[in-house]
Amino acid sequence: MARTAGVDEAGRGPLAGPVVAAAVILPEGEFSGLADSKTLSETARRRLAGEIRARAVAWGLAVVSPADIDHFNILEATMRGMQQAVARLAPQPELVLVDGNRCPSLAMPARAIVGGDATEPAISAASILAKVARDQLMVALDQTHPGYGFAQHKGYPTAAHRAALERLGPCIAHRQSFAPVRRAMAARAALTGDETLR
Known part of the structure; x- marks a missing residue:
């Protein structure tokens, strides 16, 4: 079975803050509780994020700043973030599953899956990591920009x-x-x- 990474992002729609992309390779076997991060409570997301970081074969995060979003546009910034998140995986995946309808340019085969954050466990895991990381960054921004x-x-x-x-x-x-x-x-x-x- 090909070593598969799930990829998702958080923060395409906001008016402020970065977009955060995550890539996750899950271990073989069941990983309970995974779901689209938007359907989970904040407490559940934080708990699962800790479990994912502890148990994943590999995980990577990438943060794309508001300035880069303005420079590239939000779609291109998101694609770049996904590329960076996948590049941070060690080992590298043999296949990448991306939530949505398009894939970034990658060195390995990739497949876009609309609604994948609800149906593919590795994408769900990436969705959770990205959402938790971005929420933490926004709480920090609240301190510096009250x-x-x-x-x-x-x-x-x-x-x-x-x-x-x-x-x-x-x-x-x-x-x-x-x-x-x-x-x-x-x-x-x-x-x-x-x-x-x-």
Whole structure:
């Protein structure tokens, strides 16, 4: 049986923070409790993340910054993160299963599986690692950039986050290429007269 890695990401949709990609090669045999990270409680995700890191044959994480997301675009940034996560696996996989409808360019065969985070245990494991790692990064960003509520909404475009954006303007953790952030920058520029914010 080919040594198979599952790959997934967390954070494509938020207005702030990085996108985090994870790759996991699970041991043979059953690994109970795995599911799409979005369907699990935070407590369950954290517990499972610890088990995955302890029991996996290999696992890798990659963090792509908001600046790189703005430079490359979110899709390309995500693909680059997945490439980096797979590159950090030792041993390297012989086959890679990727959640979604497209695969990054890799040195080994890869297959995209829509909804794979719910059906493929290795992708579920990657989904959990990526989500837990990104959530921790967003809690840390909440400490360095207070007022936006990053620890609560994790950078997603909630009503509270949009209100904070309007009130405070964007910070360095925001993705300037995303339309709501651009609008907030333009509004801030109109208020302050600072043309560099446009």
